[in-house]
Amino acid sequence: MALRNPGEGRQVAWQLALSAALALAALALSGPVAALWALAAGLAASLIALAASRARYRAIARMSERLDAVLHGSRQPSLAGADEGELAILASELDKVVSRLNLTAEALERESARLSDALADISHQLKTPLTSLSLMCELVRKRVVARGGALTQEEADEIAARLRTMQRLQERVQWLVASLLKLARIDAGVVRFARVRVEADRVIERAASTLDVAFDLAGVELTHVPASGAGFFGDPSWSAEALANVLKNCMEHTPSGGRVRVWATADALACRIHVQDTGPGIAEEDLPHVFERFYRGRQGEEASPTDPAGVGIGLSLARSLVTAQGGTIEARNARDASGRVTGARFDLIFFHAVV
Secondary structure, three states: OHHHOHHHHHHHHHHHHHHHHHHHHHHHHHOHHHHHHHHHHHHHHHHHHHHHHHHHHHHHHHHHHHHHHHHOOOOOOOOOOOOOHHHHHHHHHHHHHHHHHHHHHHHHHHHHHHHHHHHHHHHHHHHHHHHHHHHHHHHHHHHHHHHOOOOOHHHHHHHHHHHHHHHHHHHHHHHHHHHHHHHHHHHHOOOOOOOEEEEHHHHHHHHHHOOHHHHHHHOOEEEEEOOOOOEEEEOHHHHHHHHHHHHHHHHHOOOOOOEEEEEEEEOOOEEEEEEEEOOOOOOOOOHHHOOOOOOOHHHHHHOOOOOOOOOOOHHHHHHHHHHOOOOEEEEEEEEOOOOOEEEEEEEEEEEOOOO
């Protein structure tokens, strides 16, 4: 059976030839007795070497079977257990490779599950406002057709209100699609961030200017406390985009008549842009998850078909934009001297140097 393996067959042939040569040399030098002893010693050595070789080949065969099991989907086989030094090292290295492959496969499965959940969330978030838009368009059409174009003031006001709601829903869908595309580009690594000197006040002004109308309509005051000299090296456009998403989130969770305050500070370590609102704050159980994609927490309970709550994208996009520039973003509740929650607080931190 040993000779079925070409390597073992060659080894046996070489060992027999060596034993015969030693026996012939012993015969020529010391006579037949020495030749017999030399032949016996050579054969014994050959048998021992053959046994060791068989054990080695069996260990390699077991490793091959286990690797084959891995290739066919097994997650459990261990390649450890080889007694010989070099085979033990090889088995250990292969075991590391298998472990890494298992971890990669598990990560891909989790990513696939997250992608499936994300697609379901996106589908739901798009379907809700689009369905509402479709229904409202039909209601407006029927009302106009039924009246033949002649509407009372009350009917005209009702249609105007519906049209405003339709416009708000349309804007929300546009924002959702745009944000998803930005997140996809960031995840794919195709977004290129500039690295220039950025004045924090300019970033704040740029972000606030895109939300002036929204704050007015929401009845929320946006105040900016200038801080000349505060700045960092980064991308001004994407930094303003990140800050705008945080401001928008605070605006949506601040009651009418409330206020959102934004200001910047700087020290030797970093430039910090702070945003604080006068809303109800963030539930303690939601704090660890506010930057997770599609996480909505308590605000999901407040959604309605015509006024959907946040979809959990804005803060996730803000975090992606900040971390892509080497910074970080933090969320917590602001409290007064008595410990009472007075609103939510966000800190966008842009470090002066990456350590």
